Amino acid sequence: MRKYNVAVIGATGLVGSTILKILEERNFPIDHIYFLSSKKSAGNQIVFKDNEYTVEELNEDSFNKDIDFAFFAAGGTVSEKYANIAVDKGIRVIDNSSIYRMEEEVPLVVPEVNPDEIFNSRGIISNPNCSTIQSVLPLKPLHDNFKIKRIIFSTYQAVSGSGLGGIKDLEDGQIEFYPYQIQGNALPHIDSFLENGYTKEEMKMINETKKILKDDSIKITATTVRVPVKHCHSVSVNLEFERTFELEDVYKVLEQFDGVIVKDDVQNNKYPMPLDVEGSDKVYVGRIRRDFSLDNGLNLWIVADNIRKGAATNAVQIAELLIKD
Amino acid sequence: MRKYNVAVIGATGLVGSTILKILEERNFPIDHIYFLSSKKSAGNQIVFKDNEYTVEELNEDSFNKDIDFAFFAAGGTVSEKYANIAVDKGIRVIDNSSIYRMEEEVPLVVPEVNPDEIFNSRGIISNPNCSTIQSVLPLKPLHDNFKIKRIIFSTYQAVSGSGLGGIKDLEDGQIEFYPYQIQGNALPHIDSFLENGYTKEEMKMINETKKILKDDSIKITATTVRVPVKHCHSVSVNLEFERTFELEDVYKVLEQFDGVIVKDDVQNNKYPMPLDVEGSDKVYVGRIRRDFSLDNGLNLWIVADNIRKGAATNAVQIAELLIKD
Numbered sequence: 001m002r003k004y005n006v007a008v009i010g011a012t013g014l015v016g017s018t019i020l021k022i023l024e025e026r027n028f029p030i031d032h033i034y035f036l037s038s039k040k041s042a043g044n045q046i047v048f049k050d051n052e053y054t055v056e057e058l059n060e061d062s063f064n065k066d067i068d069f070a071f072f073a074a075g076g077t078v079s080e081k082y083a084n085i086a087v088d089k090g091i092r093v094i095d096n097s098s099i100y101r102m103e104e105e106v107p108l109v110v111p112e113v114n115p116d117e118i119f120n121s122r123g124i125i126s127n128p129n130c131s132t133i134q135s136v137l138p139l140k141p142l143h144d145n146f147k148i149k150r151i152i153f154s155t156y157q158a159v160s161g162s163g164l165g166g167i168k169d170l171e172d173g174q175i176e177f178y179p180y181q182i183q184g185n186a187l188p189h190i191d192s193f194l195e196n197g198y199t200k201e202e203m204k205m206i207n208e209t210k211k212i213l214k215d216d217s218i219k220i221t222a223t224t225v226r227v228p229v230k231h232c233h234s235v236s237v238n239l240e241f242e243r244t245f246e247l248e249d250v251y252k253v254l255e256q257f258d259g260v261i262v263k264d265d266v267q268n269n270k271y272p273m274p275l276d277v278e279g280s281d282k283v284y285v286g287r288i289r290r291d292f293s294l295d296n297g298l299n300l301w302i303v304a305d306n307i308r309k310g311a312a313t314n315a316v317q318i319a320e321l322l323i324k325d
Numbered sequence: 326m327r328k329y330n331v332a333v334i335g336a337t338g339l340v341g342s343t344i345l346k347i348l349e350e351r352n353f354p355i356d357h358i359y360f361l362s363s364k365k366s367a368g369n370q371i372v373f374k375d376n377e378y379t380v381e382e383l384n385e386d387s388f389n390k391d392i393d394f395a396f397f398a399a400g401g402t403v404s405e406k407y408a409n410i411a412v413d414k415g416i417r418v419i420d421n422s423s424i425y426r427m428e429e430e431v432p433l434v435v436p437e438v439n440p441d442e443i444f445n446s447r448g449i450i451s452n453p454n455c456s457t458i459q460s461v462l463p464l465k466p467l468h469d470n471f472k473i474k475r476i477i478f479s480t481y482q483a484v485s486g487s488g489l490g491g492i493k494d495l496e497d498g499q500i501e502f503y504p505y506q507i508q509g510n511a512l513p514h515i516d517s518f519l520e521n522g523y524t525k526e527e528m529k530m531i532n533e534t535k536k537i538l539k540d541d542s543i544k545i546t547a548t549t550v551r552v553p554v555k556h557c558h559s560v561s562v563n564l565e566f567e568r569t570f571e572l573e574d575v576y577k578v579l580e581q582f583d584g585v586i587v588k589d590d591v592q593n594n595k596y597p598m599p600l601d602v603e604g605s606d607k608v609y610v611g612r613i614r615r616d617f618s619l620d621n622g623l624n625l626w627i628v629a630d631n632i633r634k635g636a637a638t639n640a641v642q643i644a645e646l647l648i649k650d
Contacts (some may be wrong), residue, residue: 219618
């Protein structure tokens, strides 16, 4: 079996270090691995599969190595500066930042949903927004079967989505990363505000969902909220379908869809919760109910580990698709 | 000025003790006050306006006193057993429990929204559900001006809504009141589950909103979620109007409505948050944005102190209406 040379950019961050963990867990066939980081983290030691590695400083020469895949998880500025340099050297880039996601020639891939998009890549494949990834998994089979007309998202997002700074604000009760205390609070503010009154996070959910489901006709709105939860985002989703449906068919298509776990037995208090889902690579769906305010309406409650399936696991799954190809 | 004799049932609970605080703050004209409680709390001392009172045990003879108003805040079972006994003695009952709210002859009153309903009371006036109270305040002027067709509620509810047991679960990290840990978690489960897959809390928001706005034609759905916040509920609200609207008119009618504060300057990170709103009797509205997925759609984020405006303050305001009458 062929083995590959892999580079991880931003390996000391929350998503980067989880990518390493998942490459190990899934036994990704690695020949050599390189760790590239900002000057600040260069020189640090990283243990990967029982070997110790030194983090190298990322610079324009970093990609003059025999690298097959580069995972970028060091933020938009680093991806903007270096991703195309890597591509020019023939390296396949899997980018966790948002900057290339909406570019027409860049595939935005959730392997269970739109795996074939990888064939359209000219080098960069974007990893979608965390809340979007977990939402589109259950939405895909519902769209295929009942055709989604409109989606209303309200999110309950964990602080780990902001990286280690967010976790520190929650755990220490400090106000350093967020503009206000997150402990015991709820901030209707994720990423920066745009002219239209929406946050970038809200517009990511709206635009990326349409791109991944390949249907610009779906009407979408979103309100994204940070809550004092460490790991796992939750999303309250209201759907309107074109077609009539039976609730039992909703359960069936969700249960059959790869990557989705239906956890919905409310009479026994079974529903998805962040504390339960932490550490899982699956997307959990519950509170599945007809919305009686519409002819073809449905309510869902979706929970997933935002750092794993919402970021690192999805990125590694994209690399797995590329080597299967 | 006439003074009144008042009884508070459940004065040692979270809502009951806040009713006392608000009767003091608003200087409600009290001649004599009685404290009635279960056997467990009887004998306790309560300080009200610098006088010390002994809590009496509630029984069938408790209402053979010269009482004008009785605030019931001891749960549905107590209200069911004693509210009508009080009414039979000519006492006006303001009931915080849910049991009489949907009865046709019982007014369900939010003083800023439907004050005239008090004239229809035959004795009991119900105080609405906390999430419903804070939602209908901004909805009332919007319905009057633009006619609401459909509402989708997703709530972010504080543990104080469950009383002292909920607060203890949050603060001590224990699992006694809730079926699961609430610290660092989000539970899509408030009150018990019904046959149709909704919780009672969700159905309260749906049914009480229609009753208070006096319009059964409004289509409503809801998902209610407990979050690790001590005080103040937040609600993400999506609205569809019959009529077209200008965003500036939305701001205008909200700003002019009594009891509503518009806090919405996102470019300067100003939006309503639980930690800021705690202790206030106003309902805060922000994140006001057109929902571009619809012709006449609007998104709102509404925060209020669930124990004050969502319960105790609203109850005292109802009594104020009754004495003005």
